[in-house]
Amino acid sequence: MKRLKQLREAAHYTQEQLAQMLQVSQQTIARWENGKGEPNLTALRDLALIFCTSVDELLEYGKTGKKPSTAHYCLSSKELDGYWGDLGLKIGNEPSIWFPISEKTMSRIYNHLRQLDNENDWIAFASLNNKYVVFRPENMRRITLLDEACDGPQNDGELMEKMTPELYSAFNILSSIPDVNWEEVRTVLLKEQEQSISDETNKAFWKKLVKKIIPHFDGEASETFIKTVIEDFLDSSFDDDDIFIQHMCETHVYYNDGQKERFCSNTDDIDEFFFTLDIDDGVKMLKFTSFAEADAFIPLSKISAVVMPYTDVLEAEKKSKEMFEEEMENESAE
Helix, strand or coil: CCCHHHHHHHCCCCHHHHHHHHCCCHHHHHHHHCCCCCCCHHHHHHHHHHCCCCHHHHHHHHHHCCCCECCCCCCCCCCCECEEEEEEEECCCCCCEEEEEEHHHHHHHHHHHHCCCCCCCCEEEECCCCEEEEECHHHCCEEEEEECCCCCCCCCCCCCCCCCHHHHHHHHHHHCCCCCCHHHHHHHHHHHHHHCCCCHHHHHHHHHHHHHHHHHHCCCCCHHHHHHHHHHHHHCCCCCHHHHHHHHCEEEEEECCCCEEEEECCHHHHHHHHHHHHCCCCCCEEEEECCCCCEEEEEHHHEEEEEEEHHHHHHHHHHHHHHHHHHHHHHHHC
């Protein structure tokens, strides 16, 4: 991974510092940077946490040089598309809804807003907190681009927390693991934080827990990675089913008056939603799936914004790509 050097220098780490974080030798880092070796998935997951990005974006950067989006504040290098600030959408009389965005996303949205050709145009972007947002500027009461250096919104909604993209994929895995007593894990974490040490009992506890969880990551995750994602999982209260569902499983539809309705995130619905926005054949209705698994059809003209979990959007894209490739293979076979 020859571009690793560019990322490391952009984040102002030495080879020795990065090696210590990954618990490998400095020689290993040097081999990765000169192309004589490649980090495995375990190391890539650790690197994704260190650079506040995702494994997929690291691999994409390695292949094409496309800048990875990160939650880092550091914007001193062209190699990182770091956190810029927040975008606020005010719909009707409701407080603005805020999304942390990268510098590249801000620039693209700014240029799009300055060059709108059609009042029915939609703008789509991925935020730095696992949200994929599609909104119609014409239906917004106000669109605010808030630089990180500025004061926060004054009595107009609350900013959302930024988080490393790789964590959200890990949260989906953690939530599906059976027979984990998260309250017990939280108690151990609090004890360690209070004592600032990990005694032998806690070390044995973590060793047993990590051994149980690693297979769910295909056996390719370090103990540091597992412990980090668990800490953030519990810190975000995602062990609470209601909170997890709200952040990771719900699509939120915002109407023109600012009111919000919640639907089940469904890869087929997401794929159909983007297909509907892409075509121009007079489609007037959008379909969403309720949590009672009933189909709901909503007039497109009534919708100002749709907010989906980005992990589900990526899954829908992956599924659509696989189906397309399968169709192409079948056509070739005929």
